[in-house]
Amino acid sequence: MSQLDLTSQALDIRPRPRLQYQALEPRALKSGFLTGLTWLAALLAAVPLFSVIYMLLIQGGTRLFGADIAEVLTGLPPAGFEMGGGIGPAIVGTLIMVGIASAISIPLGILAAIYLGVLDSTSKIAKTARFLAKVLTGFPSILAGVFVYAVIVIRFGYSATAGGVALAVLMLPTVVLAAEEAMSQVPQRMKDAAYGMGCTRTQVIWKVVLPTGLPGILTGVMLAIAGASGESAPLLFTALFSNYYISELAEPTASLSILIYNFSGMPFQNQIELAWTASLVLVLIVLVFNILARILGRPKV
Amino acid sequence: MEKLFQAANTSGSISGPPSAREYFNDRLFRSIALTSAFLIIVLVAYILWEIGREAMPAIGEYGLGFVTGTTWNVSKGEFGVLPEIWGTLYSSLLALLIGGVFGIAIAIFLTQDFINHRLATVFRTVIEMLAAIPSVVFGLWGIYVLIPLLKPGAEWLHDSLGWFPLFGTNLSGPGMAPAALVLAIMILPTVAAISVDAFRRIPYKVKEAAYGMGTTRWEAILKVMLPTASSGVLAALVLGFGRALGETMALAMLIGNANQISLSLFSPANTLASLLASNFPEAGRIEVQALMYAALVLLAITFLVNVAGLAVQQYTIRKFEGKK
């Protein structure tokens, strides 16, 4: 055995490092300081969320949970110097346009994701489509509105359909990418077993991949719906705004996000209160869909 | 021998080769799926082509002077978006500086064992909820909470350091500072999420090696982890910048809508996206063409930045997968 004894006391000949943690050493101080800063940063980042929720509950809640909740939820938006009124048409408009957008983007997105994730994930079309879908996630929402304006509104006028299409353009990438992710996670064994039993690729998809990947697909769908409900830029000049309940799809339609935008620029206390109320309702809708995405998305494989 | 396998071959109930009809359905469905994937490519191409086509008359009319002009005068037909381009870039850059730093700090906080797993999940949820809040709600919050909050600080900065161009004017209300701050809050989740991804990709042994050599926690983070994850973090910053460029509503409500170029953090300004949002609804034929041109400029800028960010992200993934 060696004659070195590393645990003995330090000699003057050969200095040995002190291996215990020393809090006041400059490097440790620096590390502790940065840790403190990071904690501060983390707490600061959480502050806006809680501030927003607080304002929503206080400002929006007083009107929403006050005496006249029915009036607020079903009444027509008030004009200028009017009192009272509600956000009914806006809620209905948002639901209808998000519904149209979902009807367009969900089937299309899932079909595309089937191709990208299962059928042929390495072909040129798949690679290009995947890349472009990712590019589309960062697409400014107002340009979706400009695009739909040029294609639909110029020919057919302002309508809820145009608004729905603009929202669909924004929902599509989220649905495609989440669904593709979910479906490519399905274990190869399960698919092989199905092939072994003589299934065609379509049957494998419908009977094995889709059911197994459903949680992930639903997560993507819920997140896309949540995002689309909150959008306002694409609706500004496709669906415009209306002060009445929608009676047909081909006319300007109210929406919660546009109502908030319009009313927040008004000097009247009544309108501002309703803007907060609408914000509370909108955030509740968005949060519900986000939570649903989380619950439904728990993987089972 | 034949008899043994006969039962399995004849029925078609449990397993057997597909029938002709099933083959047909298979072909049909696969072509539908292919078409759908192809439609995504077609959609992006159509968007680019359509906005370009609508902008053509204005490009012919105003040419490059559009990008250097500073007035937006509908009655005289003079259009220029230089103040808007300035506002877009300046606000996004400020947002990136603040939101980027915070986003990376949060990513480090979440992935470098500062808190236990449960707390990390809770915190992650908080950040994701922040991302879920719609832009208009942030705008409303900005008017009511952020601007009054900033006014005292801005006043002090302007009074004491007013000679410095960044604090050259006073914060009257809506302006560059509240807009950039709200923008920072909005891109923070994006930067954090992609950075978390980048940090997670680092092989564990790299961290182990650093600690084994006796680094403090922060020496390991700053000198080993961050450089290793640097391309991923860069992708996060570029994509966050791209998101900031395209943000519309909160800025339209908070930036002040003044067509001027100023270095001051507190002066009102305007961005391309808020110009589109504000002027489009009631625009006449001539103005719509000019706005389409502005939309094309915005499209070009965001497209370039997003493609660059994605390219960096692809490079990162390939780098780590290759190492493994």
Add this chain to the structure above:
Amino acid sequence: MKYKTSLASALAAAVAALGLLAGGQPAISATAEATELVVRGAGATFPQPLYQRWMQEYAKVDTGVRFSYEGVGSGSGVKRFLEGSVDFGASDAAMSDSELAKVDPKRGVEMIPMTAGMVVLAYNIPGVPEGLRLSRALYADILAGKVGFWDDARIQESNPDLTLPHLAIVTVVRRDSSGTTYVITNHLARIDPDWETSGPGIGKRVDWPGSAMEVQGNEGVARRVQITDGAIGYMAYEFAKQLDLPIATLQNKAGNFVEPGPLTGQAALASAEEIPENLRVYLPDPAGADAYPIVSYTWLLLDGRYPDPAKAEALKAALGWGLDEGQTIAAEMGYIPLPDRMIGKAKEALGRIR
């Protein structure tokens, strides 16, 4: 897995049910609409509060007609009227000669002045809750962007007893095509000889200096002034009065400092000399010792001949009411009641509509 799919389908059913419920709503209001006549109009935001009040009050008088009005600015109002997408338009600048030339000869047009109002300069200066006086050339220069700070010597000169802070002057102007903008720029061109040539010019939409904040509608200007320190913006008198915004006292042509109010407004209207046949009379710079300097009539634009006689009758009855009983409501709300001479001519024009 089963409970998740059933949860998802329950959700889908709920959304569908909500959609059907909402679909039921318009069916109810549609049947109510089927029995009453709907008359739509759009235009200036300047008189919008008044028109809304009138529609509310008139609905009690005549229950068979429902009026709807959208405040989109005078420019859009004229545009929609020319297109025929509304039954009546509203504009603070009536219609210019070029716009009149675009009228469809089969329809014709009658411009009926319904009320008049003042355009005021409301401000928000911390520490100055009221009492700002602006001399004639001064307020023109402020709006032209030539005065940078509130403690400028010229402003201090007119206001010796106020302590004005060193705050930047932020002008708040209209981005949309606005009759209110036309009224004030028309007036400012009379004060400032350079306004039309080298300044922003006259029009419903002008080239304000880059430092001005551009917003939508009278209410947008009021809102922006409310939340911005050091702001000054032009808006209809009623907005500033009902929202309790401080209003600047302006110096008129006669050299007196005049506050906007019912008496000063009427004094300004009285200075109009002759009224042309189409009832388009502008008052860019009223003389008169007590006249408030910035006033304007505001017009409703009606077709000369309506294809639907029921609509024509409904409009004539409603506007007739507005010219009689409506004038007291107008005075209550801060608008200037029409001089009798003008009411007479307006009723004549109304009678010409078929």
